[in-house]
Amino acid sequence: MLNFEILKTDGLARRGRLKGTHGETETPCFMPVGTLGAVKGVTWDKVEEMGYSLVLSNVYHLYLRPGLEVLKEAGGIHRFTGWKKLILTDSGGFQVFSLGKLMEIKEEGIAFKSHIDGSKHFFTPEFVVKFEEEAGVDIGMVLDECTPYPATYEYAKHSMERTVRWALRSLEARTTDATALFAIVQGGIYEDLRLRCVEELSRLPFDGYAIGGLSVGEPKDEMYRITRLVAPQLPHDKPRYLMGVGKPEDILEAVEAGIDMFDCVIPTRNARNGTLYTSTGRINIKSAKYKKDFSPPDPECDCFTCRNYSKAYLRHLYVSGEVNAVILNTIHNLHFYGKLMERIRKSIEEGRFAQFKEEFLKNYAETE
Numbered sequence: 377m378l379n380f381e382i383l384k385t386d387g388l389a390r391r392g393r394l395k396g397t398h399g400e401t402e403t404p405c406f407m408p409v410g411t412l413g414a415v416k417g418v419t420w421d422k423v424e425e426m427g428y429s430l431v432l433s434n435v436y437h438l439y440l441r442p443g444l445e446v447l448k449e450a451g452g453i454h455r456f457t458g459w460k461k462l463i464l465t466d467s468g469g470f471q472v473f474s475l476g477k478l479m480e481i482k483e484e485g486i487a488f489k490s491h492i493d494g495s496k497h498f499f500t501p502e503f504v505v506k507f508e509e510e511a512g513v514d515i516g517m518v519l520d521e522c523t524p525y526p527a528t529y530e531y532a533k534h535s536m537e538r539t540v541r542w543a544l545r546s547l548e549a550r551t552t553d554a555t556a557l558f559a560i561v562q563g564g565i566y567e568d569l570r571l572r573c574v575e576e577l578s579r580l581p582f583d584g585y586a587i588g589g590l591s592v593g594e595p596k597d598e599m600y601r602i603t604r605l606v607a608p609q610l611p612h613d614k615p616r617y618l619m620g621v622g623k624p625e626d627i628l629e630a631v632e633a634g635i636d637m638f639d640c641v642i643p644t645r646n647a648r649n650g651t652l653y654t655s656t657g658r659i660n661i662k663s664a665k666y667k668k669d670f671s672p673p674d675p676e677c678d679c680f681t682c683r684n685y686s687k688a689y690l691r692h693l694y695v696s697g698e699v700n701a702v703i704l705n706t707i708h709n710l711h712f713y714g715k716l717m718e719r720i721r722k723s724i725e726e727g728r729f730a731q732f733k734e735e736f737l738k739n740y741a742e743t744e
């Protein structure tokens with residue numbers, strides 16, 4: 377069961393609360409990515425301490441490893457992973473599409489070869505729903521056809537229409553409301569296709585709506601244009617999720633358009649590359665200029681890493697290939713994202729989101 381409540385609006389921005397069987401999350405929220413059932417570099421206690429109560433995982437990856445049978449025998453995905461709060465799973469449509477030559481789309485579903493051992497598999501919309509229900513996830517995404525960028529109008533139209541047909545099949549395959557089901561809006565960068573997709577999906581009784589097919593290589597202004605067009609048209613009383621986005625500045629832009637939920641690998645992936653997000657922008661801890669810099673990565677941050685360690689030490693760990701470099705960088709980046717969302721929520725509550733956005737961006741530079 378999923379319950380969504382809007383507590384306050386500020387322009388199109390929404391301050392809400394999402395409640396499920398395994399807890400609740402304040403929105404707008406960011407979901408740390410735990411593709412294989414773990415957020416790389418941090419244990420669950422840390423994830424929880426940083427204020428996260430909803431994480432993202434992935435059907436494609438969990439299906440290949442450890443497999444549905446293992447998840448079921450363990451007593452479900454929460455028992456297996458040890459994460460007791462909310463879990464959302466992406467269907468894996470996006471991952472399958474990034475396999476390129478290893479996959480083939482048919483009306484029935486998607487045939488693909490495992491990126492691990494080349495074995496053959498077939499995903500249907502019905503199977504993805506079954507997987508999500510039997511694994512016991514809180515929010516499942518439907519299988520969609522993720523339109524790549526660039527795509528011709530004809531291609532985008534065809535794949536949007538198929539996504540709508542698959543969404544309908546997903547609903548028909550549903551056997552329980554214990555796992556909420558979100559639809560995904562496709563249509564590439566074509567406004568009429570996006571709006572038609574919204575219109576058709578809005579008629580169906582989904583628990584939430586996502587915008588997919590963005591952050592797939594299109595220019596930033598195209599992503600913003602489509603988000604600003606689509607988000608306000610989605611059902612007002614349902615959560616809205618912008619998939620795979622994004623950078624702090626993208627999140628601010630999308631919140632302004634009325635998006636409630638986000639996920640992105642960058643805070644965790646970049647932590648592993650030595651990139652830290654700070655109140656003045658990104659810094660690269662590898663840089664030689666930090667060799668004797670004994671100040672914390674972000675003087676404005678109160679995370680465990682910034683309270684206890686200097687840039688010089690973090691650089692030393694990173695260049696020496698120490699595992700703790702990943703752990704400490706990840707703690708900082710996830711804390712930064714958590715705080716950003718908290719400040720966004722507070723500014724909406726106080727009716728000053730636009731002002732907050734402007735101030736944040738004034739201090740924040742994309743590169744150092």
Ligand SMILES: [Zn+2]
Pocket residue numbers: 673674677678679680681682683707708709711
């Ligand atoms: Zn920090």
